[in-house]
Amino acid sequence: MSTPTAVPKPIAGTSGWLDDRLGAGNFLKRNMRKIFPDHWSFLLGEIALYSFIILLLTGTFLTFWFKPSMGHVIYDGPYEPLKGVMVSEAYASSLHISFEVRGGLLMRQIHHWAALLFIAGMMVHMLRVFFTGAYRKPRELNWIIGVLLLSLALFEGLTGYSLPDDLLSGAGLRITQGVAISLPLVGTYISFFLFGGEYPGEDVISRFYTLHILLIPGILVALVTAHMILMWVQKHTQMPGKGRTEQNVVGAPFYPAFMAKAGAYFLFTFAVLAGLGTFAQINPIWLFGPYTPADISAGSQPDFYMGFLEGSLRIMPAWEINVLGYTIPLSVIIPALVPLGIVMTGLALYPFLERWITGDNREHHIADRPRNNPVRTSIGMAGITFYGVLWLLGANDEISANFQISLYATTWFGRIAIFVLPAIAYVVTYRMCLGLQRKDADIIGHGVESGVIQRLPHGEFIEVHVPPAEDIEAHMRGKEAIPMIDGAEASETDGVPPRGLRGPVGRLRARMSQAYGGEKIPLDAGHGNGHGDGHGEHHAAIGSGTGDDKSLTH
């Protein structure tokens, strides 16, 4: 590396000119060296960000040729099996983009794949934030923005999916209308308002078009910006480790290290999307055919992110109530609103519920390892299982047809599994978390197997254990007890519980706090030589190995 001598004149001149007018120098000086912590899972949100950028670019391309009109035309393009068929202008223009516009099909496919990765990226990012507790104070608002982004993205996906006006998306639109019209009192009005009259009407495509390309993306851009600014200002959380505290951030500076990594990751995302768009056919609307309300296909499915709603609709028994001559179709309202409500509301409220239960009002900048908060992790896994069962059952006809399982059997499996499997997932996860905590305690207490077998003078063989690597130990020691409300432990034994823990709600809160909080498996418990001796030489381990410590002798 040569030492830099002087800034070249063209650069110094330009930057000086800009700095005099924008005063950007100070801002950049402060922000270009911003430190970002390094962990692979911190990049998952960027999948969504970069997919969103690619969505904006490819989407703009598509608008140049797409005609958001339900006016009827006779298809007269190069796709022979549809020649002479009456289709909507939206469908005809989508076929035009696919078959006649240069690069059009590639753009359409990248756009659609990017939509899938946009939402999948948001999901994995959200799971990372959830399981590491990165939503805790001061980041609750950014978490809420994230939940809003996810909800809006689902709606953005739904509107975009409907635009080509093909038979498959029409089925989704029909279900949307079914949900709208099933709402008590206002259903009919909402449906007529949305579709400009009787379904399907002539308006819905152009209305969805405005929502899809203007309104929702506008809000998305605003929220994404807010999300990024808040993340920037509040700084990123970091995983526990050597030298990492609640007051610092350990990592690489934005410029040049993090910028290079982020740039490379954008290129990776772009490469994956371009690769999928090139090699994997998606949404072949020419095979589906144009939408007519009279036709419906077997295997009609929504895109994956709507699959859980499809599944809940499919496993719902056909219940309905008739009140005073009005029908309330529970078989549509419940599956459409309840799982969505559980998932989205649950996500939005979780930080506040957790704070209420733990009474933890401190700021957190060090992320939890999922094992160290077993209840949260188990709730998360139960939620994933709940969502996963619904998602799986959304494809039950394909599962049935392709694996020769009776469709009714899959439905009944779903009806039972939706209640049983989340409970099983909770228990299993909880035990796994405790098991992993024990493993950590074991490593801190006894060190790790060195692979060296020693023979003692009296003939016994032992395996020498060595202290864990410094960084790994620091990572493990980042664990701290989950807080409990003051007095929650005492409330049952002592006579008078503290204020706020009285009454049924207070007692419930105290009990939940006790279950949620506390240190279940202390890292240094039960080993007199545990704490300081972690750094001791191996004879210390041998010494304890001959006595009470069975894990050292094999």
Add this chain to the structure above:
Amino acid sequence: MFRITAGRRHPLARYAVLLFALVLAGSVYTLTALGDQSADAAIATGKVDDVAEGEKLFEAHCMSCHGTDAVGTAAGPTLVGVGAAAVDFQMSSGRMPAATYSGAQALRKPLPEWVTPEKIRQIGAYVQSLGGGPTVPTKADVSTEGADMAKGGELFRANCISCHNWVGAGGALTEGKFAPPLNEATPEQIYEAMITGPQAMPVFNDSVISPQEKRDMIAYIVGVRNQTDPGGFGLGRIGPVTEGLVAWIAGISALALAAIWITAKKRQTND
């Protein structure tokens, strides 16, 4: 050889071995599964004693379920009036004889040794002699010469895809029944299925869908299934289910690996 040995403890070695084993197993399966005979239902020129021959074959292979004189038993329906078209459809697709079948409906399977186009024709002639019924379509009946694919597509979407899916990929029905994929069905079998209504399928006779319209539909089904997917791999053409799987398994996995790889690269510092 030395280089391979040196690399065997490489972190990627186990994946390479796994990949190699998978490719090997896949190739062997592909090669051995190639000898799949096609169910060609071409009918040879007729013989005078087809009915008598057919009766003998019927008694040997079909009577245990379909009963004496094909009047049916608890195990199998009567064949009086189903016609030679039904016999040809069921036998040429391997659904009948269904000695080992259990489940909601008979499956397409490879033909037994003895089932040849001639034997099928003879049994068909016998069943036809019992009470008439739809006859086997001629080459002209299923010819797609001059057929209107687009018109056939509209009829296909209106009448068939609610069970068979938009490209005839098949679909699930109630009570364990299913609509089979149309990928292997010959034009004759498609035609026969429409006029005889096998298993759960309704009958689309000539007054519902004219012979010309049937030819249009066959042209559409065969044309679309032979079409090269313009967008890359078709992913089974079953729509968002496989697309979602690819997005997660290929897309998110690849990007997660990329993230791990990128963050594993640490700057070398001297402090």
